[in-house]
Amino acid sequence: MTKEELKDKVYKAIEEKIKKGGKSKLNIKDIQRELPDINPRELKNLCNELVREGRLEYFSSGSTVMYGIPGMGIGVETAFKREEEE
Amino acid sequence: MSEIKKHDTPMVDELKKGPWPSFVDDIYTYAEKHKKQACFDIMGLLELSYIHKETHWKHGGIVGVFGYGGGVIGRYCDQQEKFPAIWAFHTLRVHQTGAKWYHTSALRKLCDMWDHRGSGIVNFHGSTGDIILLGTVTEQLEPIFFDLTHQLNWDLGGSGSNMRTPACCMGYSLCEWCLYDVQEMDYELSMAFQDELHRPAFPYKFKLKFSGCPLDCVAAVARADLSFIGIWRDNIRIDQEAVRAYVNGELPPNSGAFSDRDWGPFDIKKEVIDFCPTQCMYWDEKEQKLYINDQECNKCMHCIAVMPEALKPGTDTGVCILIGSKSVILEGAQLSTVLVPFIKTEPPYDEIKELVYKIWDHWMEVGKMRERVGELIQRIGLNRYLIDVLGIEPIPQHILMPRVDPYIFWREEEVPGGWTRDIVEFRKRHPA
Numbered sequence: 259m260t261k262e263e264l265k266d267k268v269y270k271a272i273e274e275k276i277k278k279g280g281k282s283k284l285n286i287k288d289i290q291r292e293l294p295d296i297n298p299r300e301l302k303n304l305c306n307e308l309v310r311e312g313r314l315e316y317f318s319s320g321s322t323v324m325y326g327i328p329g330m331g332i333g334v335e336t337a338f339k340r341e342e343e344e
Numbered sequence: 345m346s347e348i349k350k351h352d353t354p355m356v357d358e359l360k361k362g363p364w365p366s367f368v369d370d371i372y373t374y375a376e377k378h379k380k381q382a383c384f385d386i387m388g389l390l391e392l393s394y395i396h397k398e399t400h401w402k403h404g405g406i407v408g409v410f411g412y413g414g415g416v417i418g419r420y421c422d423q424q425e426k427f428p429a430i431w432a433f434h435t436l437r438v439h440q441t442g443a444k445w446y447h448t449s450a451l452r453k454l455c456d457m458w459d460h461r462g463s464g465i466v467n468f469h470g471s472t473g474d475i476i477l478l479g480t481v482t483e484q485l486e487p488i489f490f491d492l493t494h495q496l497n498w499d500l501g502g503s504g505s506n507m508r509t510p511a512c513c514m515g516y517s518l519c520e521w522c523l524y525d526v527q528e529m530d531y532e533l534s535m536a537f538q539d540e541l542h543r544p545a546f547p548y549k550f551k552l553k554f555s556g557c558p559l560d561c562v563a564a565v566a567r568a569d570l571s572f573i574g575i576w577r578d579n580i581r582i583d584q585e586a587v588r589a590y591v592n593g594e595l596p597p598n599s600g601a602f603s604d605r606d607w608g609p610f611d612i613k614k615e616v617i618d619f620c621p622t623q624c625m626y627w628d629e630k631e632q633k634l635y636i637n638d639q640e641c642n643k644c645m646h647c648i649a650v651m652p653e654a655l656k657p658g659t660d661t662g663v664c665i666l667i668g669s670k671s672v673i674l675e676g677a678q679l680s681t682v683l684v685p686f687i688k689t690e691p692p693y694d695e696i697k698e699l700v701y702k703i704w705d706h707w708m709e710v711g712k713m714r715e716r717v718g719e720l721i722q723r724i725g726l727n728r729y730l731i732d733v734l735g736i737e738p739i740p741q742h743i744l745m746p747r748v749d750p751y752i753f754w755r756e757e758e759v760p761g762g763w764t765r766d767i768v769e770f771r772k773r774h775p776a
Contacts, residue, residue, distance in 0.1 A: 286505065287547055287713050298708035302545040306413070316407035316504075316544065322714060323413050323504035323544035 261304075268293065268304045269313055273327060282331020283317040283324035348379055351388030355395070374464055381429035382463040382479055389427050406434055406482060407504060409489040413544040415500025416485060432481045433463070436488065437474035437501035439534070439541075442527035443514045444469065454498065457491050472551070473511030473562075474501035505548055507540040512554035513561040521648070522556030523574025523661040524689070530554050532691055537700070546704070547711035557657065558645045564666070564680070569717045570700065571666040571680045576658035579638040580647070586654035587612075587634045591627075597650050616647050662688045665696075667703070668718030675719045681726065683734075685741040699734070706733045 259267070271292040276282055289305065290298055305325055308314040317324045359368045368387065375383030393399055406418030417435040424431045438454070454475070458464055463479030470476040480488060492498045501509035510533055513519070515526035533552060534541065540550075553568035555561060557575075564571035589595045590610055596603065597610045612634075617625050624640035625647060627633075634654075636647075643664075648655045665687065666680030689696060703717060711720050721729045730736045756762045 285547075285713050286544065286708075287711075299545070299705065302543070302708070306543045309413070310411055316413045317405065318407040318418065318504050319404045321504065322548060323407055323506070 264296070265304050265308055268301065269308060272314065272325065276327060276330055283326040285322065285324050289325065348381055348384065350384050351391065353387050353391040356387055356391045371465065378459065378464060380464055382433070383465065385427040385430040386433070386479070389421060389423060389430060392423065406485070408500070409485050412500060412542045414503040414506040414542060417503055430479065433479040434482065434485065436477040436480065437470065437472070437503055437509065438477060438492065439499045439501040439509050440469055440473050440475055442512055442530045443517050445517065450496070453496050457488070457496065461488050461491070472501065472508050474509045500542070502541045505544040505546045506542065507537050508549050508551045509541070510534050510552040510554065511562055513556050515556045519556055521559065521657060523576060523657060524556065524663050526554040526556045526574070528691055529572060529693060532693055533696070536697055540704070546708060548714045548716055550704070550717065558643045559649060566669050566679055568669060568680065569667065570703070571669065573664045573666065574661060575643055575664040575686060576661045577686050578658035578660040580636055580641065580658060581656040582634055582636065583654050584633055587651060588632050590651045590654055591632070595653055599652055616650050619646050662686050665699070668721050670716040670718045674715055675722060678718050682741045683736070685739070702734060
């Protein structure tokens with residue numbers, strides 16, 4: 259599988275997991291569980307590359323970092339802005 | 345410039361009183377001088393928190409600048425109408441230099457940038473070791489990052505599920521007891537692990553800290569997932585003349601520290617011999633001579649710190665590597681445990697890097713969310729971690745004391761020659 263194909267596979271797995279409901283931001287361990295065949299270090303590199311491309315985004319609770327898809331779920335700033343608009 | 349709005353802060357103002365320096369005074373002085381609304385607002389918000397007895401800060405969301413998954417910690421205030429200037433008040437971690445030596449011109453430039461783009465409030469240093477720039481808005485994050493990296497040659501530190509900014513003690517730059525080049529190792533490993541420092545990879549944080557000697561000024565043994573502590577394996581060097589000078593009161597113990605009170609004449613038995621954790625020292629009153637059984641010494645360095653003119657660490661020096669300390673969260677706080685009791689190492693520290701990658705690869709694979717390496721070891725057991733994960737043969741330094749539990753279960757491959765077990769034959773001799 260080429261690197262691009264792998265990245266697509268990772269993106270699709272994240273997208274499906276998010277669409278299933280529950281969490282809109284995933285920990286690296288959540289993603290690993292979806293893709294047990296990919297080595298964790300390789301998976302982390304693929305996720306980071308997807309972030310650089312703008313297809314994924316980082317989200318932090320303050321102490322741990324999660325991955326999300328831009329526009330899916332509510333980011334902290336979006337939530338604040340919504341409060342402000344209301 | 346819009347009009348500055350000041351807040352009434354009687355409770356916060358109480359903190360200006362007393363003999364100690366006050367952050368309230370400092371922030372107000374700065375706010376008045378630079379007309380910074382954000383500084384007035386954080387004082388107002390603090391007053392409100394004192395009234396409500398709860399915090400009005402939220403954190404999370406913003407993680408970093410483009411391409412970085414750490415270095416910025418998002419902070420938001422939930423009192424945006426009252427304190428609009430601190431609606432967002434993000435923290436930036438800036439990677440400190442080895443042993444925290446700075447040129448004043450570098451600091452001036454950093455402060456000028458922060459005056460311009462942030463609240464102007466800094467914290468030298470946060471407990472991880474970084475320079476903490478406190479308070480800026482989201483729009484300023486990328487310009488700050490550009491200024492830091494392209495104009496000032498600084499970089500962001502670690503936060504979130506990243507390797508955190510490594511930290512070291514003053515090392516050779518200031519200390520006679522330093523036993524290996526902590527600044528060199530700090531720099532080399534920081535540069536080698538840039539990807540892990542800036543891009544989240546782990547179940548939780550991972551810290552490296554380097555102390556030049558067992559006195560451990562950076563508290564590596566209590567704070568780092570992997571602690572590197574300078575150590576020696578030959579004998580403590582003794583100057584018997586100087587020992588006698590301490591005993592006769594000619595030299596002040598502890599280099600004159602604790603001299604604000606009269607503790608009475610120096611008592612070598614009470615202050616040194618009896619405090620030795622392994623009881624490996626003996627003071628012969630008749631001979632006026634100090635004996636040390638170095639085989640038993642566990643290198644706590646108490647005696648050396650009390651009588652620095654008389655005792656010095658040995659000359660065959662190296663590094664002791666410990667693993668697993670952490671503060672509370674999943675399990676309670678714990679100190680590091682010895683992994684490698686002594687290793688001679690020098691740049692580029694390839695064997696250390698190899699060990700770190702081995703620890704990370706396993707932790708990334710089997711570590712649970714928010715589980716530090718110390719908790720992982722606790723979960724699977726130190727013996728299994730050493731043998732199965734790191735491939736290290738257990739040695740006496742790995743344990744605190746011999747086990748008292750008599751039930752020892754061996755695996756067949758752990759016993760030379762193994763064994764064969766025929767249950768049918770066994771039952772012939774031992775009916776169920």
